[in-house]
Amino acid sequence: xxxxxxxxxxxxxxxxxxxxxxxxxxxxxxxxxxxxxxxxxxxxxxxxxxxxxxxxxxxxxxxxxxxxxxxxxxxxxxxxxxxxxxxxxxxxxxxxxxxxxxxxxxxxxxxxxxxxxxxxxxxxxxxxxxxxxxxxxxxxxxxxxxxxxxxxxxxxxxxxxxxxxxxxxxxxxxxxxxxxxxxxxxxxxxxxxxxxxxxxxxxxxxxxxxxxxxxxxxxxxxxxxxxxxxxxxxxxxxxxxxxxxxxxxxxxxxxxxxxxxxxxxxxxxxxxxxxxxxxxxxxxxxxxxxxxxxxxxxxxxxxxxxxxx
Amino acid sequence: xxxxxxxxxxxxxxxxxxxxxxxxxxxxxxxxxxxxxxxxxxxxxxxxxxxxxxxxxxxxxxxxxxxxxxxxxxxxxxxxxxxxxxxxxxxxxxxxxxxxxxxxxxxxxxxxxxxxxxxxxxxxxxxxxxxxxxxxxxxxxxxxxxxxxxxxxxxxxxxxxxxxxxxxxxxxxxxxxxxxxxxxxxxxxxxxxxxxxxxxxxxxxxxxxxxxxxxxxxxxxxxxxxxxxxxxxxxxxxxxxxxxxxxxxxxxxxxxxxxxxxxxxxxxxxxxxxxxxxxxxxxxxxxxxxxxxxxxxxxxxxxxxxxxx
Numbered sequence: 001x002x003x004x005x006x007x008x009x010x011x012x013x014x015x016x017x018x019x020x021x022x023x024x025x026x027x028x029x030x031x032x033x034x035x036x037x038x039x040x041x042x043x044x045x046x047x048x049x050x051x052x053x054x055x056x057x058x059x060x061x062x063x064x065x066x067x068x069x070x071x072x073x074x075x076x077x078x079x080x081x082x083x084x085x086x087x088x089x090x091x092x093x094x095x096x097x098x099x100x101x102x103x104x105x106x107x108x109x110x111x112x113x114x115x116x117x118x119x120x121x122x123x124x125x126x127x128x129x130x131x132x133x134x135x136x137x138x139x140x141x142x143x144x145x146x147x148x149x150x151x152x153x154x155x156x157x158x159x160x161x162x163x164x165x166x167x168x169x170x171x172x173x174x175x176x177x178x179x180x181x182x183x184x185x186x187x188x189x190x191x192x193x194x195x196x197x198x199x200x201x202x203x204x205x206x207x208x209x210x211x212x213x214x215x216x217x218x219x220x221x222x223x224x225x226x227x228x229x230x231x232x233x234x235x236x237x238x239x240x241x242x243x244x245x246x247x248x249x250x251x252x253x254x255x256x257x258x259x260x261x262x263x264x265x266x267x268x269x270x271x272x273x274x275x276x277x278x279x280x281x282x283x284x285x286x287x288x289x290x291x292x293x294x295x296x297x298x299x300x301x302x303x304x305x306x307x308x309x
Numbered sequence: 310x311x312x313x314x315x316x317x318x319x320x321x322x323x324x325x326x327x328x329x330x331x332x333x334x335x336x337x338x339x340x341x342x343x344x345x346x347x348x349x350x351x352x353x354x355x356x357x358x359x360x361x362x363x364x365x366x367x368x369x370x371x372x373x374x375x376x377x378x379x380x381x382x383x384x385x386x387x388x389x390x391x392x393x394x395x396x397x398x399x400x401x402x403x404x405x406x407x408x409x410x411x412x413x414x415x416x417x418x419x420x421x422x423x424x425x426x427x428x429x430x431x432x433x434x435x436x437x438x439x440x441x442x443x444x445x446x447x448x449x450x451x452x453x454x455x456x457x458x459x460x461x462x463x464x465x466x467x468x469x470x471x472x473x474x475x476x477x478x479x480x481x482x483x484x485x486x487x488x489x490x491x492x493x494x495x496x497x498x499x500x501x502x503x504x505x506x507x508x509x510x511x512x513x514x515x516x517x518x519x520x521x522x523x524x525x526x527x528x529x530x531x532x533x534x535x536x537x538x539x540x541x542x543x544x545x546x547x548x549x550x551x552x553x554x555x556x557x558x559x560x561x562x563x564x565x566x567x568x569x570x571x572x573x574x575x576x577x578x579x580x581x582x583x584x585x586x587x588x589x590x591x592x593x594x595x596x597x598x599x600x601x602x603x604x605x606x607x608x609x610x611x612x613x614x615x616x617x618x
C-alpha cells in the first residue's frame with residue numbers, strides 16, 4: 001500500500017549541478033503519476049529505477065519550459081518502448097496547441113493515444129479519479145496560468161471487527177449493513193452504533209504540489225491537512241520583493257502556507273540558483289514551520305499508512 | 310591552438326543509462342561550436358566544464374527529437390545567464406517555424422537575438438566562416454531532410470624561415486612577398502623558390518559529423534581526408550535491412566565511408582539501444598577500418614597540431 005513521492009527534479013528555471021528542473025513522481029499502490037516534466041526527466045526516471053512505461057498519467061502545473069521541456073522526449077520514448085495504453089496528460093491551455101505543433105513538426109508516429117485534459121487554473125476541480133486516488137487542481141498565482149495538484153488516496157471501505165461479529169452473533173446481512181456505515185439492530189432489539197462494529201483499515205494519505213506561485217491563502221485552504229506539502233521557495237526571505245515581482249514565494253511564505261494548511265510535513269525546493277548554501281533557506285522555513293526540509297534530488301518520501309486504532 | 314571534439318551524447322533515439330541523445334562540442338582555438346542538441350545537453354555541458362555562454366554557434370543536422378530537444382532549455386539558460394551576443398543556429402527548415410511556435414507558447418523573452426540560418430540538405434555549401442574555421446554542409450540520406458557538417462580549421466599564413474632571411478639578406482618587401490607565397494628575386498638576379506623561404510606553421514585540421522544517414526559515397530567524397538570522422542552506426546552489420554528501412558547505417562557501412570573518405574580516425578556512435586555489448590560493434594567496424602572506435606560519453610578527442618617539417 002505504497003504512497004511515495006520521488007523527487008526527480010526540484011530546481012528552478014536555471015538548472016544547476018545540484019538541482020534538475022521540476023519533476024516529481026507519486027506512487028500510489030504501484031500506480032505512477034508524474035507531476036511536471038522538466039528537461040531530463042526520462043533519464044532521471046531511469047536512474048531512480050522507475051520504468052517510464054509504468055506512468056499512468058501526467059500532471060503539468062504550467063507551461064514554463066523548466067516544467068515541461070522533458071515531456072516531448074518522454075512521449076517519444078514511451079512510443080519506442082511500446083506503450084499501447086492511452087496516456088492522459090493534464091495541463092492548462094494551450095498545451096493542446098503545443099502538442100499539436102510538436103507532433104506536426106517532429107515526425108512522431110506514436111503507437112498509443114495522448115489524451116489531453118484541460119486544467120482550468122481559476123477554480124479547484126476534481127480532475128482525476130480512480131479506485132484508489134483522486135486529484136484536485138489548486139489555482140496558483142504565477143506569471144502565467146498555473147495550477148497545483150492535491151493527490152488524495154481514497155479512504156477504503158470499513159472493516160467489520162471480528163470480535164464484534166462474535167460478541168453480537170452478526171449475520172451476513174448485518175455485516176453488510178455495518179460495512180455501509182449503518183448502526184445495526186440486533187434480534188434482541190438492541191441497536192449497536194456503527195463505531196463499535198467497524199473500523200477504518202487506514203485513512204487516505206495526501207500529497208500536494210504547489211509550484212510555481214506567490215503565496216496563496218486560498219491554496220493553503222484547499223490543501224488543508226495535507227500529509228506532505230511540496231511548496232516552491234524560489235527566494236530567501238530577504239528577497240521578498242524579487243519573489244513578488246517574478247510570481248514566486250520566499251522560504252518564509254512557503255512555511256506560512258504550510259502552517260495555514262495544517263500540513264504535516266513541508267518540502268521546499270525550486271530554489272533560485274543564486275543561493276549557494278541552501279541550508280540557510282531551510283533554516284528560514286523552519287523558523288515558521290518546524291517540519292520543513294529541502295527536497296532532495298532522487299530521494300523518495302514515503303507517507304506511512306495511518307492505521308486506525 | 311586547440312582543435313578538440315567533446316562527446317556530450319552519442320546515443321540514438323531511445324536514451325539509455327550508457328548513452329545520451331546526440332550532441333557534440335567542437336573547440337577550435339577556444340571558440341565553441343555545438344553540433345546537435347539532444348535532451349539534457351545543457352546539463353552535460355556543465356558536467357564537461359564547458360560554459361554554455363561560450364558557444365559561438367549551433368549546428369543541427371535534422372529535426373528529430375533526439376538531435377534537438379535540448380535546444381530550447383539551452384536557449385532559455387543562455388538568456389537567464391545573460392547572453393547578449395546573437396546566437397547563430399544552423400538548421401534545416403522548418404526550424405524557423407518550430408522556433409517561432411516555441412517562442413510564442415513559452416513566454417520566452419530573451420536578452421539576445423537568435424539568428425537562424427537555413428541549412429539546405431540537397432547540396433554542399435559553405436555555411437559558416439570566420440578567421441580560423443570554415444564549416445560546410447554535407448547532404449545526408451535520412452527519413453527527413455538531414456545534413457552533416459565538415460569543420461575545417463583554416464590553414465594559417467606562411468611563415469618566413471629565419472635562416473632564409475639571414476642567408477639571402479631579405480628585406481621587408483621581400484619577406485612580405487614570400488609570405489604571400491611568391492618566389493623572391495634577389496638583388497643578384499637569382500630567384501629563390503617560395504618553398505625555400507617559407508613554411509606552413511601547421512596544416513588546418515578537420516572534423517566531420519555524419520548522423521543520421523544511410524551510407525553515402527557522396528558524403529564520403531565531401532569529407533575526403535578528414536582527420537576525425539564521427540559517423541553514425543545505429544545497427545550491427547547483420548541488421549543491414551533494418552538500417553536501410555530506418556535510414557541509418559551499420560557499423561560496416563560507417564567504416565566503409567571512413568575508408569572511402571580516407572579519414573584518419575573514425576568514431577562510431579548512435580548505437581541502437583538493442584545492442585548490450587557495444588564492443589562487438591566496434592570489432593565489426595575495425596574489420597574494415599582499423600582506426601575505428603566507439604565514441605565515449607563525456608570524452609574529448611584532441612586532434613594534434615600538424616606542424617610542417
